[in-house]
Amino acid sequence: MNDTLKIGEVTIERTAALAPMAGVADRAYRLMSKKYGAAYVISEMVSAKGICYNDRKTAELCTVTDEERPMAVQLFGNEPDFMAEAVKIVLDYSPDIIDINMGCPVPKVVGTGAGSALMKNVKLAADVVEAAVKAAGSTPVTVKIRSGWSADSINAPEMAKALEAAGAAAIAVHGRTRDMFYSGESSIDVVKAVKKAVSVPVIGNGDIINADSCVKMYRETCCDLVMIGRGSYGNPFIFQEIAAKLHGKIYTPPDLEEKMKVMLEHIRLILELSEKCEELAMHEARKHAAWYMNGYYGSAKFRGRCYQLSSYAEAEALAAEFIELQRQHKINKM
Ligand SMILES: Cc1cc2nc3c(=O)[nH]c(=O)nc-3n(C[C@H](O)[C@H](O)[C@H](O)COP(=O)(O)O)c2cc1C
Known part of the structure; x- marks a missing residue:
């Protein structure tokens, strides 16, 4: 090929x-x-x-x-x-x-x-x-x-x-x-x-x-x-x-922490490129944040919370909470 x-x-x-x-x-x-x-x-x-x-x-x-x-x-x-x-x-x-x-x-x-x-x-x-x-x-x-x-x-x-x-x-x-x-x-x-x-x-x-x-x-x-x-x-x-x-190379998928880092980077880029104020630009970012959280324990509830984000600081806090939830869930399963 x-x-x-x-x-x-x-x-x-x-x-x-x-x-x-x-x-x-x-x-x-x-x-x-x-x-x-x-x-x-x-x-x-x-x-x-x-x-x-x-x-x-x-x-x-x-x-x-x-x-x-x-x-x-x-x-x-x-x-x-x-x-x-x-x-x-x-x-x-x-x-x-x-x-x-x-x-x-x-x-x-x-x-x-x-x-x-x-x-x-x-x-x-x-x-x-x-x-x-x-x-x-x-x-x-x-x-x-x-x-x-x-x-x-x-x-x-x-x-x-x-x-x-x-x-x-x-x-x-x-x-x-x-x-x-x-x-x-x-x-x-x-x-x-x-x-x-x-x-x-x-x-x-x-x-x-x-x-x-x-x-x-x-x-x-x-x-x-x-x-x-x-x-x-x-x-x-x-x-x-x-x-x-x-290309026949080994691929290691990102872990949740890396994913959340990339999600925040994506949100920063949306805010930086938007001509709107932070709150309105966050409306654009909400669906993307929710998608990055797909497929994990408790995702549905967190995705719902993504649709309420109105500042970057809130997104950062939500990402940290999501990571902590997965950590706790892993411990509870052991
Ligand atoms: C939200 C959304 C917006 C789309 N907008 C366009 C568009 O502007 N132009 C276009 O040619 N196709 C558009 N499409 C179709 C996609 O380019 C693609 O053909 C379709 O989603 C099938 O590919 P997928 O199964 O990989 O999603 C859109 C699809 C979605 C889901």
């Missing part, structure tokens, strides 16, 4: 990428993922039309810092002209790659004809990509799709072929239909079928939760890169675990 892949002229390590996740994978999250070895990261999705109308969130969502590279900015939209205009604006932020979202299932996006609604209109999807590719010049344009709209209309291979013909430089596939949203099982077979259908790189996505499931995705689909979403919640270590496994 090659150690790297190329999307256009962008070289990416063939370990695991962080999936785009609106409301989750913000700059702090991406930087934490990079620190633990994410090979490639993608911005939260940005509306192409919103950019053209100078949405105030554009700069915050499109900025690419050097520590995040290689990084894509992801756009969604279903109008070729707006997409082309948005791509030109986004180029000012110098993304390594521009990705187009054709997988988002949420009614607000699908209702406009964008996101996974484009899985039902392959011709328009290809027109959107063609317009983006023309506007992007030498910056590669990639597309993230789902397996199809519903179980009786699985068309990811056909869609991928049409997008490749329109100039897409890589295709990422989440092996669920739009109807499934995020439930049920993601299909590895669909990723495999897309890989067979196109010659541009294919990125396999869906239900990767550890090194074993990542290796399975590589082995069974021959995909060029694996992308991880929810498996990285409170777990930036997953990228380290995967890189170790793929």
